[in-house]
Amino acid sequence: MTSDTDVQLRPRKKGLTRSQRRSLSRGAQYAVFVAAVIAFAVSADWGRLKNQFAQGSIARQMFPDVITLALKNTVLYTLSGFVVGLALGMVIALMRLSSVGPYRWLAGIYIEIFRGLPALLIFIFIGVAVPLAFPGTEIVGGTYGKVALALGLVAAAYMAETIRAGIQAVPKGQLEAARSLGFSPARAMISIIIPQAFRIILPPLTNELVLLFKDSSLVLFLGVTLEERELSKYGRDLASTTANSTPILVAGLCYLLITIPLGFVVRRMEAKAQEAVK
Amino acid sequence: MSRPEIEVRGLHKSFGDNEVLRGIDLEIGQGEVVCVIGPSGSGKSTLLRCVNLLEEPTKGQVFVGGTELTDPDVDIDAVRRRIGMVFQQFNLFPHLTVTENLTLPQRRVLRRDKAKAAQVAAENLERVGLSEKADAYPASLSGGQQQRVAIARSLSMGPEVMLFDEPTSALDPELVGDVLAVMRMLADEGMTMMVVTHEMTFAREVADRVVFMDGGIIVEDGTPGQVIGAPTHERTRHFLSRLLDPAMAQVEEEISDQVGGAD
Numbered sequence: 234m235t236s237d238t239d240v241q242l243r244p245r246k247k248g249l250t251r252s253q254r255r256s257l258s259r260g261a262q263y264a265v266f267v268a269a270v271i272a273f274a275v276s277a278d279w280g281r282l283k284n285q286f287a288q289g290s291i292a293r294q295m296f297p298d299v300i301t302l303a304l305k306n307t308v309l310y311t312l313s314g315f316v317v318g319l320a321l322g323m324v325i326a327l328m329r330l331s332s333v334g335p336y337r338w339l340a341g342i343y344i345e346i347f348r349g350l351p352a353l354l355i356f357i358f359i360g361v362a363v364p365l366a367f368p369g370t371e372i373v374g375g376t377y378g379k380v381a382l383a384l385g386l387v388a389a390a391y392m393a394e395t396i397r398a399g400i401q402a403v404p405k406g407q408l409e410a411a412r413s414l415g416f417s418p419a420r421a422m423i424s425i426i427i428p429q430a431f432r433i434i435l436p437p438l439t440n441e442l443v444l445l446f447k448d449s450s451l452v453l454f455l456g457v458t459l460e461e462r463e464l465s466k467y468g469r470d471l472a473s474t475t476a477n478s479t480p481i482l483v484a485g486l487c488y489l490l491i492t493i494p495l496g497f498v499v500r501r502m503e504a505k506a507q508e509a510v511k
Numbered sequence: 512m513s514r515p516e517i518e519v520r521g522l523h524k525s526f527g528d529n530e531v532l533r534g535i536d537l538e539i540g541q542g543e544v545v546c547v548i549g550p551s552g553s554g555k556s557t558l559l560r561c562v563n564l565l566e567e568p569t570k571g572q573v574f575v576g577g578t579e580l581t582d583p584d585v586d587i588d589a590v591r592r593r594i595g596m597v598f599q600q601f602n603l604f605p606h607l608t609v610t611e612n613l614t615l616p617q618r619r620v621l622r623r624d625k626a627k628a629a630q631v632a633a634e635n636l637e638r639v640g641l642s643e644k645a646d647a648y649p650a651s652l653s654g655g656q657q658q659r660v661a662i663a664r665s666l667s668m669g670p671e672v673m674l675f676d677e678p679t680s681a682l683d684p685e686l687v688g689d690v691l692a693v694m695r696m697l698a699d700e701g702m703t704m705m706v707v708t709h710e711m712t713f714a715r716e717v718a719d720r721v722v723f724m725d726g727g728i729i730v731e732d733g734t735p736g737q738v739i740g741a742p743t744h745e746r747t748r749h750f751l752s753r754l755l756d757p758a759m760a761q762v763e764e765e766i767s768d769q770v771g772g773a774d
Contacts, residue, residue: 409565410602410661414668415592415620424619428606 284477291479295471299480302460303467304487310449310463313377314384315442321385322392327422329397340393347390352383352448359383360455376461380452388445395437399430436502443492443499464488514577516541516672516703517562522571524557531557533727535571539720542701546714546735549724550750555707558724559676562705563594576671592620595665599677601657603649609636609660610645613667621668628667635663639693655686659693666697673697675706711755715739723747 249257328340347355359379363370372378403426411421431438450465457466468484515538524532531554539545547555560566562573564580564587573580578590604612613632617623623631636642639659649657658678665673675694679687691713698704698717708714714721714735721738723731723746731738731747742748753760 404600404602406598406600406602407604410596410598410604411616412588413563413565413591413594413596414616414664415588416616417588420619424615425604429604432606 286478286482288477288479291471291475291477292483295480295483299464299467299483299487303462303464303484304490306452306461307446307449307463307487308491309377310380310384310452311442311446313381314388314445314449317381317385318388318392318441318445319438321389322396325389325393326396326400329393330400344390344393347387348394350387352387353451353454355387356383356451356454359386376452376455376457379455380449383451383455384445384448387448388441391441391444392438395434395441396430399434400426402433403429433506436499436506439495439499439502443495446491446495447488515539515574516543516576517705518572518574519558519562520572520574522558522561522573523569524554524561524566525569531727532561532568535727535729537722537729537732539703539705542703543719544698544702544704544706544717545720545722546718547705547707547722547724548709548711548714548738548750549730553724554727555724556676559674559705559707562674563591563596565596588620592668593671595662595668595670595673597658597661597665597673597675597678599680601649601654601661601681603657603661603664605649608646608648609641609652612649612660613664616664617667631667632663635666636660638666638696639663640689653686654682655689658682658690662690662693662697672703672705675704675708677707677709679708679710709754711739711751723750725750 325340325343328336329344331337331340359372359382363372372382374381400422407425407429408421411425412418416424449463452461452463453466453469457463462470464484464487468480471480472478517537517539519535519537522532522535523530535554535558537545537558547558549555557566561568562575562580564573568581571581575590576593579585580587580590603609604615607615610629610632613635614625614628617628617631618625633642633645636645639662641656641659641663644652644656644660649660652660662673662678678694679690682690687710691710694704694706694713695717706713706718716735718735720733721731721735722729723738723742723744725746730744731742737743738747739751742751
C-alpha cells in the first residue's frame with residue numbers, strides 16, 4: 234500500500250512502470266491457478282474417483298425414491314419448520330418491541346439462547362430429552378411434528394430479529410399517518426406496518442428458508458422410519474449399503490437443485506428492492 | 512360561533528431539557544382558517560401535533576369539538592377520526608393503490624362496507640382532481656399528486672377539523688399551486704383548518720387569522736392584514752422581511768438565545 238503512494242509521489246528512476254507491475258502481478262496469479270489445476274489433474278486417480286462418486290448404475294437405482302421420498306420429506310420438514318418459525322418469530326418480534334418490560338426481556342432471552350445453541354443440540358433435546366423428561370407426552374404429528382418444532386424453535390430466533398428489523402425499517406411517518414386516521418396501535422401494526430415490513434424482509438426470510446433447508450438434514454439424529462427419511466439420511470443409508478459414495482453426491486445435487494434457484498430468487502429480489510429505492 | 516372547534520389552554524411541551532412550547536393559548540372557531548407561521552424551531556409543528564396528540568403535551572389542555580384530548584380516559588382513536596392530518600412528507604401507504612389508501616382506513620376504522628368506502632373514495636378523489644389516478648401506486652405520482660391524495664384520504668374519514676403540517680414544504684415549486692388550490696377549496700367550503708406553512712400568499716389570501724410563533728410562544732395573533740401587513744412586534748417584522756425577500760437579508764451574528772426568546 235505504502236509503496237503505491239510512493240510511486241505516485243515520486244516516479245522511480247529505474248525498474249518497472251505501474252502498469253507493467255500490475256500485469257506481472259496478474260500473470261503470476263493466473264500461473265498459480267493453472268499450476269494447481271494441473272497438479273490436481275495429474276495426481277488424482279480418475280478411475281477410482283469415478284468409481285467412488287459417479288457410478289451410473291447406483292445413481293439410477295436411487296430414482297425415483299430420492300425425489301418422491303427423500304426430497305419430498307426434506308421439503309416437507311423445511312416448510313413445516315419455516316411456518317412454525319415464522320409464526321413464533323412474529324410473536325417474539327412483537328414481544329421484543331413491546332412496551333411491557335418483561336415481554337422484551339423474555340424475547341431477548343429466547344433469541345440469545347436459541348441463536349447461541351447448535352441446531353443439532355435442539356434436535357437431540359426434542360428427540361431424546363423431552364420424551365425422557367415427560368414420559369407419555371407425544372408431540373403432535375410424530376416425527377413431522379418433532380422436526381417442525383425443532384427447526385421452528387431455531388428459526389424463530391433468527392426470524393424474530395429479522396422481523397423486528399423490518400418493522401423498525403418502516404418509516405415513522407407511516408405509523409403517525411395511520412394513528413392520525415384513527416387506527417388503534419394494534420390495527421395500524423396489522424394493516425399498515427407489518428405488510429410493509431414483510432416487503433422489506435422478503436430477501437432475508439428467503440435466505441432463512443435456504444438455511445432451514447440445509448438444517449433439515451439434522452433429522453438424522455431423531456431416529457426416523459424408512460418412510461420418514463430425507464435426503465441426507467437417505468443418501469447415507471444407501472452409501473453404506475452399496476459401500477459407494479455416489480448416493481451422497483446425488484443427494485447433494487438434490488439440495489443444490491433447490492438452494493441455487495432460491496439464492497437466485499433472493500438476488501433478484503434484492504436487486505429489485507435496490508432499484509425501488511432509486 | 513358558539514364554542515371553539517379547537518381550544519388549547521396553557522400548553523407546554525418539553526423534549527428532555529428542551530422546552531419547545533412555553534404556554535400556548537389558542538382558540539379556533541368553527542369554519543375558521545388559521546395559518547401558523549414562524550421560524551423553524553419556533554414550535555409551530557409541535558403545537559399542531561399536540562392538537563391531535565401525536566405529541567403528548569407536558570402540561571395543559573387540548574379540546575377539539577368540545578372533547579378534551581388530554582383527558583387520560585378519552586378514546587383517542589375515536590377523537591382522531593374527527594381530525595384530519597396532512598403531513599409534510601405525505602405519508603401515503605406505499606403498498607396500497609391510491610383507492611386502497613382511501614378505502615382501507617374507512618373500512619378498518621369506520622367499518623364502512625366495501626361499496627360505501629369505494630364510493631366515498633371516488634368522490635374525494637374527484638374533489639382533488641385525481642380520479643384518473645385511482646389505480647396508481649403512490650410511488651408513480653408526483654409529490655403534488657401524492658399530497659392531494661393524502662388530503663383526499665383524510666377527507667374520506669369525514670373530519671370536522673383539518674390539520675396541515677407544512678403541506679407544501681416538500682414539493683417542487685411548480686407543484687405547490689395544485690395543493691394550495693385544494694386547500695383553498697376546502698376553506699371556501701367552510702372546513703375548520705389549522706395550517707402550519709411558509710406560504711405567505713396563501714396565509715394572506717385564504718386565512719381568517721394568522722398566528723406568528725417564536726421561541727415556543729405566540730408572539731402575534733390577528734387578521735392577515737394585521738400580522739403580515741402591519742406587524743407590531745420586531746420579531747414578526749424581522750421574520751417576514753427575511754421570508755418575503757430572502758435575497759435582501761443581511762449576514763447576521765448568530766444570537767444564541769434567539770430561540771429562547773430572550774429579546
